[in-house]
Amino acid sequence: MPALIVLAGATGDLGHRIALALRARGARVRALVRPGNTKPEVAALRARGVEIVEVDLKDAAALVRACAGAACVVSALSGLREVIVYAQTQLLDAAVSAGVPRFIPSDFSIDYTKLPAGSNRNLDLRREFNRRLDQAPIQATSVLNGMFMDLLTGQAPMVLFKLRRILYWGSADQPLDFTTIADTAAFTAAAALDPTTPRYLRVAGEVATVRGLQAAATAATGQRFGCLRAGGLWVLKLMIRITRRLVPAPNEVFPPWQGMQYLHNMFTGLPKFGALDNDRYPDLQWTKVREVLAARH
Template identity: 70%
Template sequence: MTDITKLPEPATIILAGATGELGFLIAGFILKRGGVVKALVRQGSSNPRVSELRRIGAEIIEVDFADVDELTRACAGGTCVVSALSGLRDVIVDMQMRLLNAAVAAGIPRFIPSDFSIDFTKLPDGSNRNLDLRREFGRMLNDAPIAATSILNGMFTDLLTGQAPVVLFKIKRVLYWGNADQPMDFTTMRDTADYTAAAALDPTTPRYLRIAGEVATIRDIQRAASEATGEKFGTLRPGGLGFLGTMIKITRTLSPQNDEVFPPWQGMQYLHNMLSGKPKMSPLDNDRYPDIRWTRIREVLAAR
């Protein structure tokens, strides 16, 4: 007779960076999908999201991210480590490497790094500082005795209403350099988090998963802005990609801000990459988890 009381235990996801915007969303979707979340947070963290994580059902584990032994103990019993950490070399390379070593030492079978970007595997070194760091860590991850999955989602669609100054609402223009018909990949942070949660709970994921909530050109964004606002938007092209490259060099020279994660020139590098077409993703893995409904650019612009 089968003992029906012995149900399979839910997967336990070790989540680093859970107090960030993306990480918090990932935690919520893992819990919604029936997983267990053990959120690693800095010792003594006063981030208000710590109490919110507890409220939604995550277990909080305070750790010293500089201590691999402590991280190893915190990772015990996990089925996958998900990193949603954000930062520069000290985080994306050094801290993630300690987390990776801890995951291996704890016997965790899978690791999802904090990549969440355009397809940096197709870009040359030096074209984007932040993506260079992800590529560097990726090489280390490839050499580690653990299964890895990077989730590449293009640009967060949410940035079109703020941090990425492409849709200029005041003057009703869509700003670009180069070719207005170049396809680009966009995915909302919420959809990326939902997909990441599904991937974290899926033991069969490949090395890379590529998604795009919408593939759109500048002209598509122009139409989406017009539909979302009910007002006619045009385009604004200051010049070609060569001109944008010169602007990036000047901006970085005059205002380097090298200790900031997203200085103005970094956003310009990202936009240059996208408009070049080099990191365009194909094929897409959108259909892997068919329950996800992808949010369109028009919806994001309408809800700003």
């Protein structure tokens, strides 16, 4: 019988793609959704053969039953402390109680293990949960994918299409890790079905410098792009401090200053991946920056 994967966060963009990638690999998928969830993704998942289980993550007994029989529990939950630390801890406890052998947390980021505490709020929460995960009697695997490449065309204001510039701070030669949401989902699905995964898996669809982004944007659009240096990393750090003071938005998952923290982390070079695990599953194909920018253009 095909392996059963229990997935939390399946109605989000990444989680939905993970569910579909798991089904494409022949896995049985049990998606945990909040009671009364009427998002169209629920019906779409059910139509693709995904088992939908409505469960309150605070209902420990129900959560244990929902995890029963799984080969791996995958979390694609998104949120702040209430979700990343507390809800994932409830999911982890249920997985352990149900005898599930493996757990994949909702990390999907740059390598936060190399960053100083306090440099990125959202990644600090992931680090906090993973300390709990490391103490649990379960095999854990975190998938780290750098920055979602898809954000280059929208939420991460690096590629300025109207100005035909690549905006950056610090060095234009700092290598940066990028992976599309779809490729991250495909890799995570393969990892969920692989009982031999290590504690961390690191992938990057493309490793590109600012000059590499410049070349990719020029090739994708047929228009000459330049580079726009907004200052050193200290300037970006000052901008973060000012923005956080003016627009604190403590209850938003991705306020403007959070994205700025992410860029600052990347441009320091500290979270840059060393060896990549891209070749672990040879059937996967990796999307390049030029392809993403061409689709946007």
